[in-house]
Amino acid sequence: MLIALFPGDGIGPEIVAQAVRVLDALAIPGLTYEDGLVGGAAYKAVGHPLPPETLEIARRADAILFGAVGDPDCDALERHLRPEQAILGLRKALGLFSNLRPAKVFPELANESALRPEVASAIDLLIVRETNGDVYFGEKGFRTTADGLREGYDVMSYNEAEVRRIAHAGFQAARARRGKLCSVDKANVLETSQLWRDVVIEVSADYPDVALSHMYVDNAAMQLVRNPGQFDVIVTGNLFGDILSDQASMCVGSIGMLASATLNGTGQGLYEPIHGSAPDIAGTGKANPLATILSAAMMLRYSLNLPEQADRIETAVAKALADGARSPDLGGTMTTVEMGAAVLAVL
Amino acid sequence: MLIALFPGDGIGPEIVAQAVRVLDALAIPGLTYEDGLVGGAAYKAVGHPLPPETLEIARRADAILFGAVGDPDCDALERHLRPEQAILGLRKALGLFSNLRPAKVFPELANESALRPEVASAIDLLIVRETNGDVYFGEKGFRTTADGLREGYDVMSYNEAEVRRIAHAGFQAARARRGKLCSVDKANVLETSQLWRDVVIEVSADYPDVALSHMYVDNAAMQLVRNPGQFDVIVTGNLFGDILSDQASMCVGSIGMLASATLNGTGQGLYEPIHGSAPDIAGTGKANPLATILSAAMMLRYSLNLPEQADRIETAVAKALADGARSPDLGGTMTTVEMGAAVLAVL
Numbered sequence A, B: 001m002l003i004a005l006f007p008g009d010g011i012g013p014e015i016v017a018q019a020v021r022v023l024d025a026l027a028i029p030g031l032t033y034e035d036g037l038v039g040g041a042a043y044k045a046v047g048h049p050l051p052p053e054t055l056e057i058a059r060r061a062d063a064i065l066f067g068a069v070g071d072p073d074c075d076a077l078e079r080h081l082r083p084e085q086a087i088l089g090l091r092k093a094l095g096l097f098s099n100l101r102p103a104k105v106f107p108e109l110a111n112e113s114a115l116r117p118e119v120a121s122a123i124d125l126l127i128v129r130e131t132n133g134d135v136y137f138g139e140k141g142f143r144t145t146a147d148g149l150r151e152g153y154d155v156m157s158y159n160e161a162e163v164r165r166i167a168h169a170g171f172q173a174a175r176a177r178r179g180k181l182c183s184v185d186k187a188n189v190l191e192t193s194q195l196w197r198d199v200v201i202e203v204s205a206d207y208p209d210v211a212l213s214h215m216y217v218d219n220a221a222m223q224l225v226r227n228p229g230q231f232d233v234i235v236t237g238n239l240f241g242d243i244l245s246d247q248a249s250m251c252v253g254s255i256g257m258l259a260s261a262t263l264n265g266t267g268q269g270l271y272e273p274i275h276g277s278a279p280d281i282a283g284t285g286k287a288n289p290l291a292t293i294l295s296a297a298m299m300l301r302y303s304l305n306l307p308e309q310a311d312r313i314e315t316a317v318a319k320a321l322a323d324g325a326r327s328p329d330l331g332g333t334m335t336t337v338e339m340g341a342a343v344l345a346v347l
């Protein structure tokens, strides 16, 4: 089993290193690693945020453990050379269309949220975000209007096959959880959303055991603040999912704790913390590696079919927290390496 | 001065009636009203959510006081006949491009928010949302892909003139407040956003006294939860503004308190509460009319150039709240009419 390690920029290398320590401690037979350059680090080394060699490693791998990309030095580059293109390019090249972001409050951390503790502690939801289509990957560019004005444009679209496969992912996730699926769209304004809604309803016929509801994205953004505990699984498109999943993660409070998986149809997946590259604290030892360690657990569960090992990691993280392990983002003083050690100690 | 009264659906007529009582109490010389049908009510009466007669009244009026549209009976209609088309149609027909949504916590109501009181009470922001362009009004429809699949599509775009006028609105609003403007886009993915950002930066040259920053929409959705007190004025496009302004209003907590204005370049404006038609409580007297009363105050300020009268209303609402006026959404038992009376009593 080959794991591609793509640490990327900023705190990426530090947090991925801790996840690797944890994986090593599990002594999983046959697990091998291969390192690849992505993001600003790759641009600086070889002139492209997603070099062909990196893509090759990704294609060969069973799973990718990804740190973070983003580098202020690259802000002025043309879009196709910016660090973010690494993540967009990997999603597209490998067909990684199903981004899963669980948001749940660890009891010890309920006070980290800006929401009232009683609101925050009720959060236990999963956002299933489509990541291969929508306005992200449609035709886009600059043009001149009939009046000679500069105009930027991006075409939003979904076809029924794209919606169907992510709808199935949503229904299946809901079935494995509390049986509730909320599909979020803007069908009162967008034809893309109308097609989305129609297809989700068609797919729902296969899942009579799942309770399906629909919500407009503006209302969903309100409900995620007002009463996030009402949600089990949310399925939505690429753009709305980008916004809502970041919002939901902040409702949880401790963004340094949240993991994500992005899967294709073959079980291959990319695993990454939902936080960014945090260049301001890179190299200071202040980064919290737990989101990356929990992403490694998701990797064992979804791509490597090792659910018991995944459970071991998740239990160890919960125990380390209960024992008081706290990095600066959680109000403590432990370093990145000490946080990793705290998990290892429990394992 | 002609005010178009468009009460619309659900609780719309009840709340608009209270705002009219308040306006009447001010005995403003020369103020006249004309009623018009919009939304589901208009569809049921004459077959269209925005009949030509209504549009005529709107064109003649100095300002429109709008209740709410939305009627579950109309959910199955084709999109162009649904109640929401009234509001989209008015925005477009009258060129109402600048939607202003102040979000601020009344001290008495800081406990209504799902956010911690110390986070919520720091909120004092204004969202300036563009409402004439973006993916709302681009080419849209259904088509068949090369593989014979159904596809929905919507073209997102902004040209420089559209961005420039809303950017000016944002900078001017910031100048009249605390001098901070945050422009929200998704320039790391969208060319529409890249043009947006470029033009906002160009316009900023005219406002050296305003501190401009840029934020990606996903980060903005996070920051509005984590630390909404950091924002003064946010300027953004139609779609992102739809989502973020609803989110921000829910951060305030009492959505029954929030007013909005949508202006064109001539001072004409549409004024409406940000909440919806709430069909479930229509006719029960449970609706809170304060958001509509505060919208009437915005109308006096922005379209009728009567700032003192606007102040009088706003002060009266604050006083009524301080005196304990509470509708059910605010944890009280007062009816719609009693809430209106409480404001009148102070006036």
Ligand SMILES: CC(C)[C@H](C(=O)O)[C@@H](O)C(=O)O
Binding pocket: A084, A087, A088, A242, B188, B189, B218
């Ligand atoms: C970096 C950016 C292009 C990306 C996205 O918008 O998808 C990120 O925000 C995410 O959510 O993974």
Ligand SMILES: CC(C)[C@H](C(=O)O)[C@@H](O)C(=O)O
Binding pocket: A188, A189, A218, B084, B087, B088, B242
């Ligand atoms: C009703 C709907 C079309 C409208 C919008 O999306 O603009 C509403 O949500 C709003 O914000 O005024």
